[in-house]
Amino acid sequence: MSNANTMHAISQNVLGGPEVLQEVEVERPTPGPSEVLVRVRAAGVNPTDWKHRELGIFLGQPPFVLGWDVSGVVEAVGIGVTVHQPGDEVFGMLPYPFGVGSHAEYVTAPARSFAAKPSSVDHTQAGALPLVALTAWQALVDTADVQPGQRVLVHAAAGGVGHVAVQIAKARGAYVIGTASAGKHDFLRELGADELIDYRTTDFTEAVKDVDVVLDTMGGDYAVRSLRVLRKDGLVVSILPGSSKELSAEAEKLGVRAVEMLVEADHTGMKAIAELVEAGKLRATIAETFPLADAAKAHALGDTGRTTGKLVLLMD
Incomplete structure (x- = not known):
C-alpha cells in the first residue's frame, strides 16, 4: 500500500x-x-x-x-x-x-x-x-476542416481512433466511409458510418472515389494508396508520421494534398470533445x-x- x-x-x-x-x-x-x-x-x-x-x-x-x-x-x-x-x-x-x-x-x-x-x-x-478523440478532432477539424456533405474515408474505422473519428466526422455533417473487417460493420453502422468496405476482401482504391478527406490510421502503404481515391485538392491526413517516404512527392504528382500529424495536448480541443459527449454525439x-x-x-x-x-x- x-x-x-x-x-x-x-x-x-x-x-x-x-x-x-x-x-x-x-x-x-x-x-x-x-x-x-x-x-x-x-x-x-x-x-x-x-x-x-x-x-x-x-x-x-x-x-x-x-x-x-x-x-x-x-x-x-x-x-x-x-x-x-x-x-x-x-x-x-x-x-x-x-x-x-x-x-x-x-x-x-x-x-x-x-x-x-x-x-x-x-x-x-x-x-x-482524450488521445483518440484529440487525434481525430485535430485531423478532421483543425487540419482538414471537414464540412457538411464532404466525403470522409476512415481507415481501421473500428479501432480506437477510427471509431471516434467516424462519430466526429458525422457530427460535422460528413458522409463517412470506413474500412473494417465484415464482422465490425454493424457496430460501425450504429455509430453512423454511411458506407463500409471489408478490407479483407475488397481493395478500397477500387471501391471508393471522389473522397474529400482520408484519415490514415494504418501507416505502411495506406496513405500513398489513399491518394488515388481523392478528388482534386482532396487531403490525406496520416497520424503516423514518417511511415511513408514517398507520400508528399506522390501527392504532388497527383494534384492532391497529404499531411502527417502528431496529436497535441489541447485545452480548447478537450472542451469541444466534452461538448460532443454532453450532446450525445460522441462515445x-x-x-x-x-x-x-x-x-x-x-x-x-x-x-x-x-x-x-x-x-x-x-x-x-
Missing part, C-alpha cells in the same frame, strides 16, 4: 513485450507552476503505448511510465492555476510525446492539458477518450477494462490488433 508520499505506477526497465511491465512504488509528483496534480481514476491504453513499450520510439530507453490518457480528480494546483481547483473532475491528454506517465495513481501536467470531465459519463468512459466503445496491476494483460490484448474500441486501466 502506497503512503502519502508515494504511489503505484506501471514501469519498465527494458524494452520488450508486455512481460517487461511491472508495478512499482515511486515518489508521488508535486505540481509546479501552472500545473495540476490529478488523482488518476481511469487511463486509456493506446497503440502508441504498446509501441513505445516495445520500441521506445520518442521516449528512448526506459525506465519510464507510459500512458497519456487521464480521467480523474484534481488533488492540488500549482502557482498560477485558475482553470481548475482541487476536487474538480477533469479529463485530458498529457503533452505528447514527452509528458507521458498516466499509468499511475497520480500525475502532474500543465493545467490546460485538461478540461472539465463531462458529467454525463463516468471516469472509465472519459479516460478512454468511446470500451473493449475491456483492467486494474492498474494488470497493465501487462491490457498490453497483450492490444498487441493482437483485434480489439474494437478502447482498453482502459482503472485505478480503484
Whole structure:
C-alpha cells in the first residue's frame, strides 16, 4: 500500500513485450507552476503505448511510465492555476510525446492539458477518450476542416481512433466511409458510418472515389494508396508520421494534398470533445477494462490488433 508520499505506477526497465511491465512504488509528483496534480481514476491504453513499450520510439530507453490518457480528480494546483481547483473532475491528454506517465495513481501536467470531465459519463468512459478523440478532432477539424456533405474515408474505422473519428466526422455533417473487417460493420453502422468496405476482401482504391478527406490510421502503404481515391485538392491526413517516404512527392504528382500529424495536448480541443459527449454525439466503445496491476494483460490484448474500441486501466 502506497503512503502519502508515494504511489503505484506501471514501469519498465527494458524494452520488450508486455512481460517487461511491472508495478512499482515511486515518489508521488508535486505540481509546479501552472500545473495540476490529478488523482488518476481511469487511463486509456493506446497503440502508441504498446509501441513505445516495445520500441521506445520518442521516449528512448526506459525506465519510464507510459500512458497519456487521464480521467480523474484534481488533488492540488500549482502557482498560477485558475482553470481548475482541487476536487474538480477533469479529463485530458498529457503533452505528447514527452509528458507521458498516466499509468499511475497520480500525475502532474500543465493545467490546460485538461478540461472539465463531462458529467454525463463516468471516469472509465472519459479516460478512454482524450488521445483518440484529440487525434481525430485535430485531423478532421483543425487540419482538414471537414464540412457538411464532404466525403470522409476512415481507415481501421473500428479501432480506437477510427471509431471516434467516424462519430466526429458525422457530427460535422460528413458522409463517412470506413474500412473494417465484415464482422465490425454493424457496430460501425450504429455509430453512423454511411458506407463500409471489408478490407479483407475488397481493395478500397477500387471501391471508393471522389473522397474529400482520408484519415490514415494504418501507416505502411495506406496513405500513398489513399491518394488515388481523392478528388482534386482532396487531403490525406496520416497520424503516423514518417511511415511513408514517398507520400508528399506522390501527392504532388497527383494534384492532391497529404499531411502527417502528431496529436497535441489541447485545452480548447478537450472542451469541444466534452461538448460532443454532453450532446450525445460522441462515445468511446470500451473493449475491456483492467486494474492498474494488470497493465501487462491490457498490453497483450492490444498487441493482437483485434480489439474494437478502447482498453482502459482503472485505478480503484
